[in-house]
Amino acid sequence: xxxxxxxxxxxxxxxxxxxxxxxxxxxxxxxxxxxxxxxxxxxxxxxxxxxxxxxxxxxxxxxxxxxxxxxxxxxxxxxxxxxxxxxxxxxxxxxxxxxxxxxxxxxxxxxxxxxxxxxxxxxxxxxxxxxxxxxxxxxxxxxxxxxxxxxxxxxxxxxxxxxxxxxxxxxxxxxxxxxxxxxxxxxxxxxxxxxxxxxxxxxxxxxxxxxxxxxxxxxxxxxxxxxxxxxxxxxxxxxxxxxxxxxxxxxxxxxxxxxxxxxxxxxxxxxxxxxxxxxxxxxxxxxxxxxxxxxxxxxxxxxxxxxxxxxxxxxxxxxxxxxx
Numbered sequence: 001x002x003x004x005x006x007x008x009x010x011x012x013x014x015x016x017x018x019x020x021x022x023x024x025x026x027x028x029x030x031x032x033x034x035x036x037x038x039x040x041x042x043x044x045x046x047x048x049x050x051x052x053x054x055x056x057x058x059x060x061x062x063x064x065x066x067x068x069x070x071x072x073x074x075x076x077x078x079x080x081x082x083x084x085x086x087x088x089x090x091x092x093x094x095x096x097x098x099x100x101x102x103x104x105x106x107x108x109x110x111x112x113x114x115x116x117x118x119x120x121x122x123x124x125x126x127x128x129x130x131x132x133x134x135x136x137x138x139x140x141x142x143x144x145x146x147x148x149x150x151x152x153x154x155x156x157x158x159x160x161x162x163x164x165x166x167x168x169x170x171x172x173x174x175x176x177x178x179x180x181x182x183x184x185x186x187x188x189x190x191x192x193x194x195x196x197x198x199x200x201x202x203x204x205x206x207x208x209x210x211x212x213x214x215x216x217x218x219x220x221x222x223x224x225x226x227x228x229x230x231x232x233x234x235x236x237x238x239x240x241x242x243x244x245x246x247x248x249x250x251x252x253x254x255x256x257x258x259x260x261x262x263x264x265x266x267x268x269x270x271x272x273x274x275x276x277x278x279x280x281x282x283x284x285x286x287x288x289x290x291x292x293x294x295x296x297x298x299x300x301x302x303x304x305x306x307x308x309x310x311x312x313x314x315x316x317x318x319x320x321x322x323x324x
């Protein structure tokens with residue numbers, strides 16, 4: 001999951017700091033949404049909550065499709081609006097709307113698999129660093145709750161939740177990779193003190209990031225941090241596998257499973273890089289990336305089961321081998 005940010009950075013390098021997209025910069029869209037503002041007393045800032053529900057949303061929604069028709073007839077292409085492709089929206093009771101149906105559904109499924117991973121961790125009574133894995137799973141649940149809310153109600157608050165959730169998950173994944181690939185630290189007093197020091201350092205890094213982003217929400221800075229941590233974690237796992245190969249002469253079953261996880265995550269990243277117009281106005285590359293990440297939490301639990309021979313579920317080996 002953490003490798004997602006490698007793809008996102010590549011896409012965002014040309015867009016960070018530019019909030020507008022061709023669609024919402026167009027005169028057709030601006031004139032149309034001005035009518036919405038005058039007619040329904042909508043906010044003049046599109047990031048506010050009144051634009052994600054009720055008359056304001058549906059008025060802007062019609063403006064989006066009218067502008068899309070203008071672009072297709074005049075330029076032969078579909079524009080993005082506020083950094084996103086046009087999506088078919090699904091109305092909900094009380095005036096609420098699901099803005100990106102596929103991403104919402106797949107985010108909920110990711111939330112479900114992270115929850116299942118958490119339940120597996122709770123049954124692993126002898127899991128080394130069990131508290132760390134439990135915290136990691138809880139952070140993952142917050143991340144996917146934030147992702148669901150953001151894709152359902154895209155406004156400033158949910159966008160910041162999504163970014164903070166992803167940052168926290170990436171940072172915690174980096175910490176997990178450090179501890180997992182350095183098991184020798186558990187067996188000495190100096191090593192355990194070093195782990196405590198790392199915990200304090202990671203908490204300090206998180207608090208500083210939160211303070212900086214609360215003062216000025218810098219998308220580029222947030223993305224740089226995420227990509228740095230995720231690449232470091234990936235490098236640690238790759239070095240761990242290399243070291244295991246040198247020491248043991250060959251990769252063992254847990255090593256092969258970890259390698260498959262890394263390869264799967266990288267292949268899923270390719271979906272994010274495609275960035276195509278949504279198929280049926282529902283499935284875009286980002287939603288398909290979310291689809292690809294759904295099984296990863298279950299595979300992590302299977303990997304830990306086999307690595308430490310914990311047997312938290314009866315079918316642990318057959319489940320991962322069949323899927324992988």
